[in-house]
Amino acid sequence: MSSGTRHPDPTRRSERSRQAVLRAARELIAEVGYAKLSIEGIAARAGVGKQTIYRWWRSKGAVVLDAILALSQGADGIALPDTGDIEADLKAVMRATVAEFADPAFEAPIRALNMEIAIDPELAAQYREKLAGPVDEAKKERLRAAQRAGQLAADADLDLALELLYAPVYQRWLLRTAPLTPEYADALVDHLLKALRP
Amino acid sequence: MSSGTRHPDPTRRSERSRQAVLRAARELIAEVGYAKLSIEGIAARAGVGKQTIYRWWRSKGAVVLDAILALSQGADGIALPDTGDIEADLKAVMRATVAEFADPAFEAPIRALNMEIAIDPELAAQYREKLAGPVDEAKKERLRAAQRAGQLAADADLDLALELLYAPVYQRWLLRTAPLTPEYADALVDHLLKALRP
Amino acid sequence: MSSGTRHPDPTRRSERSRQAVLRAARELIAEVGYAKLSIEGIAARAGVGKQTIYRWWRSKGAVVLDAILALSQGADGIALPDTGDIEADLKAVMRATVAEFADPAFEAPIRALNMEIAIDPELAAQYREKLAGPVDEAKKERLRAAQRAGQLAADADLDLALELLYAPVYQRWLLRTAPLTPEYADALVDHLLKALRP
Amino acid sequence: MSSGTRHPDPTRRSERSRQAVLRAARELIAEVGYAKLSIEGIAARAGVGKQTIYRWWRSKGAVVLDAILALSQGADGIALPDTGDIEADLKAVMRATVAEFADPAFEAPIRALNMEIAIDPELAAQYREKLAGPVDEAKKERLRAAQRAGQLAADADLDLALELLYAPVYQRWLLRTAPLTPEYADALVDHLLKALRP
DNA sequence: CCATAAACGAGACGGTACGTCTCGTCTTGTT
DNA sequence: AACAAGACGAGACGTACCGTCTCGTTTATGG
Numbered sequence: 001m002s003s004g005t006r007h008p009d010p011t012r013r014s015e016r017s018r019q020a021v022l023r024a025a026r027e028l029i030a031e032v033g034y035a036k037l038s039i040e041g042i043a044a045r046a047g048v049g050k051q052t053i054y055r056w057w058r059s060k061g062a063v064v065l066d067a068i069l070a071l072s073q074g075a076d077g078i079a080l081p082d083t084g085d086i087e088a089d090l091k092a093v094m095r096a097t098v099a100e101f102a103d104p105a106f107e108a109p110i111r112a113l114n115m116e117i118a119i120d121p122e123l124a125a126q127y128r129e130k131l132a133g134p135v136d137e138a139k140k141e142r143l144r145a146a147q148r149a150g151q152l153a154a155d156a157d158l159d160l161a162l163e164l165l166y167a168p169v170y171q172r173w174l175l176r177t178a179p180l181t182p183e184y185a186d187a188l189v190d191h192l193l194k195a196l197r198p
Numbered sequence: 199m200s201s202g203t204r205h206p207d208p209t210r211r212s213e214r215s216r217q218a219v220l221r222a223a224r225e226l227i228a229e230v231g232y233a234k235l236s237i238e239g240i241a242a243r244a245g246v247g248k249q250t251i252y253r254w255w256r257s258k259g260a261v262v263l264d265a266i267l268a269l270s271q272g273a274d275g276i277a278l279p280d281t282g283d284i285e286a287d288l289k290a291v292m293r294a295t296v297a298e299f300a301d302p303a304f305e306a307p308i309r310a311l312n313m314e315i316a317i318d319p320e321l322a323a324q325y326r327e328k329l330a331g332p333v334d335e336a337k338k339e340r341l342r343a344a345q346r347a348g349q350l351a352a353d354a355d356l357d358l359a360l361e362l363l364y365a366p367v368y369q370r371w372l373l374r375t376a377p378l379t380p381e382y383a384d385a386l387v388d389h390l391l392k393a394l395r396p
Numbered sequence: 397m398s399s400g401t402r403h404p405d406p407t408r409r410s411e412r413s414r415q416a417v418l419r420a421a422r423e424l425i426a427e428v429g430y431a432k433l434s435i436e437g438i439a440a441r442a443g444v445g446k447q448t449i450y451r452w453w454r455s456k457g458a459v460v461l462d463a464i465l466a467l468s469q470g471a472d473g474i475a476l477p478d479t480g481d482i483e484a485d486l487k488a489v490m491r492a493t494v495a496e497f498a499d500p501a502f503e504a505p506i507r508a509l510n511m512e513i514a515i516d517p518e519l520a521a522q523y524r525e526k527l528a529g530p531v532d533e534a535k536k537e538r539l540r541a542a543q544r545a546g547q548l549a550a551d552a553d554l555d556l557a558l559e560l561l562y563a564p565v566y567q568r569w570l571l572r573t574a575p576l577t578p579e580y581a582d583a584l585v586d587h588l589l590k591a592l593r594p
Numbered sequence: 595m596s597s598g599t600r601h602p603d604p605t606r607r608s609e610r611s612r613q614a615v616l617r618a619a620r621e622l623i624a625e626v627g628y629a630k631l632s633i634e635g636i637a638a639r640a641g642v643g644k645q646t647i648y649r650w651w652r653s654k655g656a657v658v659l660d661a662i663l664a665l666s667q668g669a670d671g672i673a674l675p676d677t678g679d680i681e682a683d684l685k686a687v688m689r690a691t692v693a694e695f696a697d698p699a700f701e702a703p704i705r706a707l708n709m710e711i712a713i714d715p716e717l718a719a720q721y722r723e724k725l726a727g728p729v730d731e732a733k734k735e736r737l738r739a740a741q742r743a744g745q746l747a748a749d750a751d752l753d754l755a756l757e758l759l760y761a762p763v764y765q766r767w768l769l770r771t772a773p774l775t776p777e778y779a780d781a782l783v784d785h786l787l788k789a790l791r792p
Numbered sequence: 793c794c795a796t797a798a799a800c801g802a803g804a805c806g807g808t809a810c811g812t813c814t815c816g817t818c819t820t821g822t823t
Numbered sequence: 824a825a826c827a828a829g830a831c832g833a834g835a836c837g838t839a840c841c842g843t844c845t846c847g848t849t850t851a852t853g854g
Contacts, residue, residue, distance in 0.1 A: 012830055014821075035317065040809055049832045054811070115313055118372050119233060127292075128375065159376070160366070160385055166356070167365035174316050177326070178357070187358055195393040210798055210851080238840055247801045278830065408804055408846070431713065436835055445806045450837070512708055514768050515629060523773065555772070556762070556781055563761035564754070570712050570768075573722070574753070583754055591789040606825055634814055643827045648816065793854105810839075818831070819828070823824105 011198030013056065017120060019044035021053060024110065025067040039063075061116030061123045068109055069130055078138045086146040087193055093139075094165060094185035101179050102171045114174060153198045166193050218244035219251055224307060232310035237261075259314030259321045266311055267328055268371040276336045281282065284344040285391055291337075292363060292383035299371045300378050312372060334360060351396045362390050403450065416442035417449055421463040422505065430508035435459070457519045458513030464505055464528055474534045482542040483589055489535075490561060490581035498567045498576050510570060532558060549594045560588050595616075607650065614640035615647060619661040628706035655710030655717045662703055663724055672732045680740040681787055687733075688759060688779035694720060695767045696774050708768065730756060747792045758786050 024045035028037050040058055043050045057063045081089050100106055117124040139162055146152045152161075165188055172178050222244035225237050237258055241248045255261045279287050299302055315322040337360055344350045350359075363386055370376050412418055420442035421436055424433050439446045453459045477485050496502055509539055513520040542548045548557075568574050622631050633654055637644045643650045651657045675683050694700055711718040733756055746755075759782055766772050774788035 008829075013810085014819095015829070017831075030840090038809055039811085042268065043832090045232065047832080049830095049834085050811080052831065055830075073201055076242040091852090111316065114373075115316065118309065118313065121374055124374055157385065159381075163366040163369060164362060164389060167369040168361040171361060171365040171368055175312075176319055184358075187355065191362060195389040212799070212850090217802075236840055237842085241801090245800095245801075247803080248842080249802095249844085250800065252801080404803075408802095410805070413805075434835055435837085439806090443806075444628055445804095445808095446837080447807090447839090448805065451804075505713065510769075514705065514709065520770055548790065555779065556778075556785065559762040559765060560758060560785060563765040564757040566765055567757060567761040571708075572715055572718055580754075583751065587754065587758060587789040591785040608826070611826075632814055633816085637827090641827075643825095643829080644816080645818090645828095646826065649825080795854085796852095798850090798852105800847105802846085802848105803844100804846095805844070806841105806842100808841075811836105813834105813836075815833080815835100816830105816831105820828085820830100821826105822828105823826075 008055065014052075017046070017048050017052050018056070020048055021057075022067040022070050024048075025063050026071070029064070029067075029109045029112055030105070033108060034064075034115065037064075037112070059116075059120065059123070061120050062117060062126075063111075064109065064113050065123060065127055065130075068113055072131065078135060080138055080142040082142060082145055084149070085143075086149070086151045087189060089101070089113045089142065090165070090189045091186050093142075094169070094189055095182045097166070098169060098180045098182060098185045101169060111174075150192065150198060152193075156196045161192060161196060164195070165189070211263075212250075215244070215246050216254070218246055219255075219261065220265040220268050222246075223261050224269070224283070227262070227265075227307045227310050228303070229312050231306060232262075232313065235262075235310065257314075257321070259311075259317065259318050262307065262311050262314055262326075263321060263325055263328075266307055270329065276333060278336055278340040280340060280343055282347070284347070284349045285387060287340065288363070288390070289384050292367070292387055293380045295364070296367060296378045296380060296383045299367060309372070348396060350391075350394045353390045354394045359390060359394060363387070409452065410448075413442070413444050413448050414452070415466075416444055417453075417459065418463040418466050420444075421459050422467070425460070425463075425505045425508055429504060430460075431513065433460075433508070433539045455512070455516065455519070457509075457516055458522075460505065460509050460512055461519060461523055461526075464509055468496060474531060476534055476538040478538060482538075482545070482547045485538065486561070486585045486588070487582050489538075490565070490585055491578045494563070494565060494576045494578060494581045497565060507570075525592070530535070541557055546594060548589075548592045556568065557588060557592060561585070561593070603760075608646075611642050611646050612650070614642055616661040616664050618642075619657050620665075623661075623703045623706050624657070626697075626703060627708065628658075631658075631706065641726070653710075653714065653717070655707075655714050656720075658703065658707050658710055659717060659721055662707055666725065672729060674732055674736040676736060676739055678743070680736075680743070680745045681783060683736065684759070684786070685780050685781045688763070688783055689776045691760070692763060692774045692776060692779045695763060696740065702737075744792060746787075746790045750790045755786060755790060758789070759783070762771075 003017060023139055024042045025037070028041055028045060032041075037060065039050060039053055042048075042063065053063065057066070080093055083089055113127070117127050140158045143152060143156075143158045143161055147154055149158065168178060168188060169185075172180055172184075178184075219240060222240045223235070226239055226243060230239075235258065237248060237251055240246075240261065241251055245344060251261065255264065278291055281287055311325070314360075315325050338356045341350060341354075341356045341359055345352055345354065366386060367383075370378055376382075417438060420438045422432070423442060424437055428437075433456065435446060435449055438444075438459065439449055449459065453462070471529060476489055479485055509523070513523050536554045537546060539552075539554045539557055541552055543552065565576060565581075568576055568580075574580075615636060618636045619631070622635055622639060626635075631654065633644060633647055634656065636642075647657065651660070674687055677683055693774055707721070711721050734752045737746060737750075737752050737755055741748055741750065762782060763774060763779075766774055766778075772778075
């Protein structure tokens with residue numbers, strides 16, 4: 001589950017320490033912000049030697065990724081709602097997404113993670129594999145169902161479709177260029193469907 | 199032109215030092231990368247006292263922003279090509295954009311700037327005002343022309359239109375989720391126009 | 397006065413910091429012992445950045461040497477008593493020496509210094525030049541006076557004479573092989589004079 | 595033979611490990627010097643678990659002492675030469691001593707051992723009992739023979755005599771105050787005999 | 793045409809954190 | 824039960840930068 005790749009011997013690893021580190025990382029991001037997050041601080045808060053962190057994680061970013069992964073663990077078998085109405089379903093999903101992005105509790109750690117991912121390609125790969133990938137697959141599955149139902153063009157590029165939905169939200173959030181509102185979520189869905197209708 | 203707001207007396211400022219700092223910042227980002235960029239290093243490379251940097255810039259990010267602004271100075275009166283064919287014009291522009299993002303020389307400093315902007319809202323505001331704003335305005339002007347020509351719906355949300363075009367490119371580039379190709383540029387334009395046709 | 401040799405610019409040095417470091421070093425040697433003396437600890441106690449210590453001193457030993465040098469500063473124009481009776485004078489001096497070695501307050505820092513000197517030849521050279529040298533010279537001067545008075549052989553090797561007096565005391569103290577008593581001091585003088593009488 | 599005192603059950607001890615530790619200690623002192631000698635390093639070099647060292651030795655110093663003891667094992671029944679001429683015999687012995695101290699191969703480990711002994715009284719006691727004691731006894735035996743032969747005063751303090759001979763050599767070596775030459779060895783003997791003649 | 797006040801280069805300062813190393817203890821199989 | 828291996832909490836190491844603070848030294852008017 002951890003992001004490092006230098007595990008000397010995973011079986012010898014102290015689960016107690018691992019949990020303490022991830023919890024401390026989460027707490028500190030929320031309390032002092034990502035800019036002031038330090039490995040030294042995480043170790044102290046977790047009651048753990050610094051070496052224990054360096055032993056199992058490649059970087060501060062790897063710790064942050066694991067800390068967030070640990071939260072969304074149970075969410076494996078995710079599936080998007082499917083009422084048969086692709087427009088209604090997508091709007092519901094996008095409104096939820098927009099709301100999540102607007103949540104201040106969501107802000108700090110996810111912004112931190114995105115900084116790390118933008119800098120460290122290897123970390124980005126792990127992020128995609130562990131978190132983004134499964135979620136994207138679920139979303140594409142819903143779109144595929146809509147294709148089968150004749151609500152979307154059969155030859156639509158679903159990866160691009162996802163980007164048309166999510167990239168604008170992501171950009172607004174990351175760069176704070178404009179507020180994220182439910183109306184905005186609806187507008188994105190409307191435009192997507194207009195572009196992708198058969 | 200500089201981003202700080204505490205200029206004790208702009209007239210007394212040494213232009214020679216300012217240029218040396220911006221040049222040093224650009225060189226160091228290219229050479230050692232953003233993560234290892236330090237004010238100490240910039241000052242040393244520029245042959246400038248650290249205080250001179252702290253006097254005129256609020257933060258490392260402000261220096262980076264200025265360093266990049268200084269490059270794109272002449273580009274004030276930017277205007278997009280207007281052949282009358284909105285599809286051809288947009289595809290040309292997007293292909294150029296995609297090519298620019300793929301340029302390795304572009305990478306390091308812009309990525310650095312984006313990190314700072316994502317963290318520092320005040321810097322983001324300056325970035326929008328000085329760089330992104332004028333460029334976006336030029337883009338919207340072209341879209342407005344297309345509206346007047348009846349090639350786009352009269353009630354189209356042009357801000358959203360820009361996001362549908364650029365946010366996917368931005369996301370692919372920042373998170374390295376997928377390659378940026380000319381075909382991708384074309385596809386984005388195609389989808390936009392399908393969604394925005396009258 | 398300090399032992400390091402990399403003084404970047406002695407005129408810029410903070411005398412307040414220098415004093416605080418030496419005082420902290422002395423206090424900590426007395427309190428926690430030499431084995432547990434750390435540069436980190438000295439810096440913290442002195443309210444000084446670690447870099448300030450590394451900037452001006454080559455090693456922990458150099459700090460300790462300076463700390464002790466600073467104590468015995470005024471003792472420049474040292475001269476041994478000269479009553480005309482070399483035996484009585486030497487016995488007085490050696491009894492004082494023996495008493496000094498037996499003083500627990502003397503123990504910790506001097507033992508620490510001797511460890512460093514035994515390991516670091518460069519430090520040893522500075523120790524000899526700054527501390528041991530002048531003292532030895534004073535002792536030899538007294539012996540020379542005795543030679544002129546016909547109480548010692550004219551061709552006596554005074555360096556060796558000093559060693560015959562002090563090396564046994566030093567060895568007993570350093571290795572704790574036997575107690576240092578006034579009688580022992582007298583015995584050393586008796587033997588020296590028997591060996592060196594004309 | 596080992597210096598620790600917590601042997602849980604000496605019979606269960608692995609002789610192979612013990613030898614490996616002592617050999618590794620000797621090699622590392624010679625290779626990296628005493629200052630950089632670590633238990634971690636000894637264990638790694640010896641192919642031994644750290645616990646094995648902690649189980650059988652009280653401290654790093656105890657390992658070093660054992661490592662050196664192991665070398666001078668056979669030298670139990672030592673006796674100094676006795677040609678009947680005390681001056682010649684002592685000069686031969688002292689010249690040999692001086693030569694031994696000047697040997698670079700002798701340097702590192704013995705200096706290391708002396709550091710430990712100067713710091714740790716308990717270790718010093720063991721050193722005296724196991725190494726210095728027997729040797730000193732042999733030296734005193736030779737001096738006693740000289741007393742019986744009327745070459746030394748019958749009431750001479752033989753412990754002090756040994757110190758007059760060896761302490762100056764020890765001091766010169768430890769503090770590197772002056773070179774150790776054969777002439778110096780002779781001079782020490784000459785002075786001793788002048789002081790101790792009947 | 794100076795004087796004078798600022799900005800300047802240099803870099804020392806008190807600090808924080810880095811990533812590494814070693815300590816001495818503890819845990820997990822192996823022999 | 825001792826062993827090799829090595830993870831663990833702890834904490835010092837020496838380095839890199841932070842942002843602030845003197846230091847003289849330009850430099851650029853404005854009296």
